[in-house]
Amino acid sequence: MFKFLSNSIITQASCQEGAGYLKRADTERLREIFLRYASVEKNGEKYITSEDFVRNFLGLFNEDDYNKESVKLIAGIVDMDKDGFISFSEFQAFEGLLCVPDALYKTAFQLFDTNGNGLVAFEEFADVMQKTALHKKLPFNMESTFVRLYFGKDKKRLVTYPEFSQFLHDFHEEYGVEAFKKCDKDCSGFISVGDFRDIMLSVKNHLLTKDLKSKVIEASGFPQGERKISFPYFMAFNSLLNNMELIKRVYLNATNGHRSQEVTKEEFLHSAQMMSQITPLEVDILFTLCDMMHNSNGTAAATDVSGLSYESRHTGRIVYNDLNTITPEQYFKQVTRRVAEIKAVSSPEERSILIQILESTYRFTLGSIAGAVGASAVYPIDLVKTRMQNQRTGSFIGEVAYRNSWDCFKKVIRHEGFFGLYRGLVPQLIGVAPEKAIKLTMNDLVRDKMMDKKGNITLSGEILAGACAGASQVVFTNPLEIVKIRLQVAGEIAGGGKVRAWAVVKDLGLFGLYKGAKACLLRDVPFSAIYFPAYAHVKAKFADENGYNHPLTLLAAGAIAGVPAASLVTPADVIKTRLQVVARSGQTTYNGVIDATRKIYAEEGARAFWKGAVARVFRSSPQFAVTLVTYEILQRLFYVDFGGSRPAGSELHVSTPVEEQVKRAHHIGGYQLATPILTGLETKFGISLPRFSYAKPN
Known part of the structure; x- marks a missing residue:
């Protein structure tokens, strides 16, 4: 009795320890679930039977010809007093035990502790082991030296939980050695390939x-x-x-x-x-x-x-x-969602056109939101960058309006107010949705196509994917930016009337919206060709050993990748800006990329091509960082499985069974881990209990 009470105290301690690892459902919620499955009442108390717990609650052994002995053994893990019925206190205690770090070993220990005294005797171990499917295929020598070293020469020694955990760890290795010895009948130290295959498929199947x-x-x-x-x-x-x-x-x-x-x-x-x-x-x-x-x-x-x-x-x-x-698949690492997505991408013909359209709509929506967040976060910097790039320093226009980016920032607030920093934001937000959606989707699409059978992609493939993404966005970027730029510089004209976006669009016309498109291509293609590969590699460097990125590491990766990409394409951005802005009286006009390049160099020197570089880095780098981290977080929070791909590293952090367990109704708290941990008895230790009451015909 004292030993049983000690074991109960240990279990209660495990329950309290489990609360620190996983948020426990309150007692009333757990009791409500317990009562739904309790089918027996004794002395005014409700109890769950072995069948109720294993077959109904856990959803295991659903067959009509289920093995009743196996069901009883599994239920015995929870049934501490081994009376065949599970009380609410036992149900609650096991819920807590499932939450502790060594839940798999403790569950295995309670499986073998059939009399519930907190110790495992040789007879208990042998009785359970002889009922397993493995032992029926290949009996283990219970008289071996290995067994006697743990249970004593006369096999009367009782083994505690810490000792049994080590025994269980070593036992399956010894099982393989025993199997080898049985096949090596002449003690030559060799077995046939066929015997090796049989041992691996029976004793070591869980490692394959x-x-x-x-x-x-x-x-x-x-x-x-x-x-x-x-x-x-x-x-x-x-x-x-x-x-x-x-x-x-x-x-x-x-x-x-x-x-x-x-x-x-x-x-x-x-x-x-x-x-x-x-x-x-x-x-x-x-x-x-x-x-x-x-x-x-x-x-x-x-x-x-x-x-x-x-x-x-x-x-x-x-x-x-x-x-x-x-x-080998460990009990706490089920097949992740990402594997299924990769398989779906490798065989897109299996997905219907409707599903692909829905996925595109879904990605478009998330890309739109992410783009809007990123654009809004850095828009004032973008406005300063545009005005600095449009500022002419030739002899024809006299004194410059802004000494530097900070001076420009202060003067905008002084003369146009705080909201002057957000001139042109509305068309930017309207246009950024399709732009970012196409850019992100195109990069993922081309990367998928460029991957080999191992799922690897070369650096040239990454650069090509980024370049394609940059080229694809120009159809939306150019009209968006020419309207935005004209609105941004409108505030520089003293006493000028308020300029509306729609008025700019009507004035430009369809073809006018693509003025400077060549320069836009010269900027966006190399930018994306640099940015996306750099982002992928920096993100991989910051990922943990499971390939998971914390949002802060995603943000850092996006910001770091943006520095070389934004700075190196500044000359193309300067040319594009000059081509898209309406030249005022006394300012030089340009007739294309080559003409603009020649005139800027002749009138302002080589340094003019790097105007606004600092502001551009401080705008583009954080903008893309915010955009991509928002996009990947939205993928995590609002994931919908269309059978397609998702950004690498955007998966939920998979570290515990509760995150991967397909949740059954009413499985809360620790019980979300129940199925993978019970499955772990086989995948970790090779302990598989027969499911059927008799051998099924072939």
């Missing part, structure tokens, strides 16, 4: 991705005939799959965080020796597997006795996406 299983293991992508798999190779193979998250860190260390950079075996080995004790054999296997995964029939071109590809051994290179293809 779908592709690895089909392209390598099931496809016999290893040496055939008399060739064997050695014990060192077997151990290294499994150690590699167990440590793929570490392998990813080694790769990122070798590339300084870049995910698309190819790494040679020598470079990877060097990084591995700096960080961990990954063996050369494991690295050999890693490069061989990556080579095999890209071979359609699952076999390498040439293999030696250990199954290693000679080609991969000497010339193989890997990228980060190669590692994902062989990384």
Whole structure:
């Protein structure tokens, strides 16, 4: 009784600890859910049965011929007093336990602690283990030295939770060794390829991705005939799959965080020796597997006795996406939404025209909002930039109006008021919607088309995507900017009447709206060709190890990328501004890009081409930063799955099961983690309970 009370106290402590990691639903809300599933009443108290909890609440074992013993074992994790009924206090305690960091190990411990005393005896472990699907395929030697080391020579020692967690971690490795020994009947240290495949598909199945299983293991992508798999190779193979998250860190260390950079075996080995004790054999296997995964029939071109590809051994290179293809899916990392989107993009014909139209409308809306936010945030700087660029310093016009950008800013407020800084904002907001939407969409579209099968894109492909984005926006940008510029400089004319946007449009006419379009192309194409690749690389550099970007890192990446892009295209922006502004009396007029370039240089010198460069950087850099961070945050907040793509890095931060769990009705608080954690018993430890009460016919 004392042990049971101690265990209850520990569970309550876990419940309190869980509250610190995940917001708990209040007790009344949890009780309301409990009562919906409680079907038994005893002594005035409601209880949930094993079937109610596992089949109805969790949604597991829905088959008519479900395995009642398995259902009872799973329910026993929650049923602390093991009376076959789950009380509200037990239901509430387990909700808290699911929230703690070691919930998977604690859940596994309670599965084996069948008498609920807070300790696991050998008989309890053996009883549960012998009921698993794995043990029925390949029985484990319960008399092994490994078992006796943990449970004692006479197997009477009781194991505590911390000790059992270590036992469970080591047990599955020992299971693989036991399986190897059974197949190596003559104790030669080798097993056949067929035996290796059987062990991997039974004992180590939870370490195999779908592709690895089909392209390598099931496809016999290893040496055939008399060739064997050695014990060192077997151990290294499994150690590699167990440590793929570490392998990813080694790769990122070798590339300084870049995910698309190819790494040679020598470079990877060097990084591995700096960080961990990954063996050369494991690295050999890693490069061989990556080579095999890209071979359609699952076999390498040439293999030696250990199954290693000679080609991969000497010339193989890997990228980060190669590692994902062989990384086993952990219980807390379900298939993310991004994977489904990439697959949808790779086969767009599967999506109907209506869906694609809806997606375009959705993107247009988000791009419009993001563009409006970005434009409004920096519009006063844009106005100062325009007036500085339009200011002529030739001998024909006398004294300049503004000494510098700050002087211009002060004089606008003094003579035109605060709202003078926002002259021309309305047409800017009207035009910025299609401009930003097309620009962002075109960049994503061309990037998708330029990616190879591994999901990588070359720098030239990134530059081309950006250039296409810049060219596509000119159809909207030029009319927008010529109207905006004429409104912005209107305030410079003392005593001039108020200029309206519609009046400017009527005065220009359709073709007049595209005056200076060549200069606009000369500015926008190189700007986007510089900006988007720079943004992608800086953003990747700022991302965490899961590829996630915090909004502040997105903002910083956008601002940094804008500095070289905005400054280097300033000469084209100056020429465009001069072509689009109405020349006043005494000012030079221009007849095209070449004429403007020649006259500006002759009258004002080379420095004139860099007028407003500072203001342009301070406008364009933060504007695009705000626009892109707004766009990506809107993608997160208002995500709609059309089967298309979304900006890389805009996905929700995926770090816990609660963010990836497909929520069932009434699963709140810790219970949002219930299904992935129970699934984790199999994917992490290989503990799979039979679902059916009898073997189903083939």
